[in-house]
Amino acid sequence: MAQALDRTFAALSDPTRRAILARLAEGEATVSEIAAPFLMSQPSISRHLKVLEDAGLILRRVDGNRRPCRLAPDTLGALEDWLDHVRRIYAANYDRLDAVLNDLQSQEPKT
Amino acid sequence: MAQALDRTFAALSDPTRRAILARLAEGEATVSEIAAPFLMSQPSISRHLKVLEDAGLILRRVDGNRRPCRLAPDTLGALEDWLDHVRRIYAANYDRLDAVLNDLQSQEPKT
DNA sequence: GTGCTATATAGCTAAAAGCAAATATAGGTT
DNA sequence: AACCTATATTTGCTTTTAGCTATATAGCAC
Helix, strand or coil, X not given: CHHHHHHHHHHHCCHHHHHHHHHXXXXXXXXXXXXXXXXXXHHHHHHHHHHHHXXXXXXXXXXXXXXXXXECCCCHXXXXXXXXXXXXXXXXXXHHHHHHHHHCCCCCCCC | XXXXXXXXXXXXXXXXXXXXXXXXXXXXXXXXXXXXCCCCCHHHHHHHHHHHHHCCCEEECCECCECCEEECCCCHHHHHHHHHHHHHHHHHHHCCCHHHHHHCCCCCCCC
């Protein structure tokens, strides 16, 4: 499952792909509709779409000639789970000392 | 700001780095403490730490010989903001149709 | 100062990822 | 069948990234 997170985060690390996701959040769109606003070639967009699909972030369906894409519902869930996980550990250790940690500098070296 | 997100997501796309963050969520640790559980060389860990630092995910302080690292509080916030942003767009367009979309297949091609 | 420890930097190799241009495939239309 | 449109795949090139070993720097202990 670590690999899934790898792919999810890696897919999100590209601004073009994040823009595509934001676009798809507004609703389904075909490849050419998605590609239109970008200065990039169509093959490059197709490649980005494949990365997003492999990461499980989008789904495609077949409509004759086209392959309309839409957001895969809840796929960002795994990402949030990881975030929550780390935050829970953090909270368990520091509880509400966050503010203190925030400006703690070099006092109380560890050992 | 897009670049910041790029770096944040890219930093999180590596399992070693996510493990380091999870470790640091438990509390401050020196470079060698962090490196210990990994099969990787120390320089490689140092490199990962630099990536995390450049992404603003961790902070380091100076303690004599060591460079203890800790989580940068709230840096994952920007990531969550982006998530929320996309989700708001999504929600605005589909509201509570999520369940429907979930198993909507190829019905009602979009014009 | 000598030498040990902690960490960073350099140099190198290999693998991955990005992009564009060209080509292939598949559907639609006439 | 001929041709046009939508999309995918391949090719070639360049850049980035990860990892290793070796080396450098800086603090500490003697």
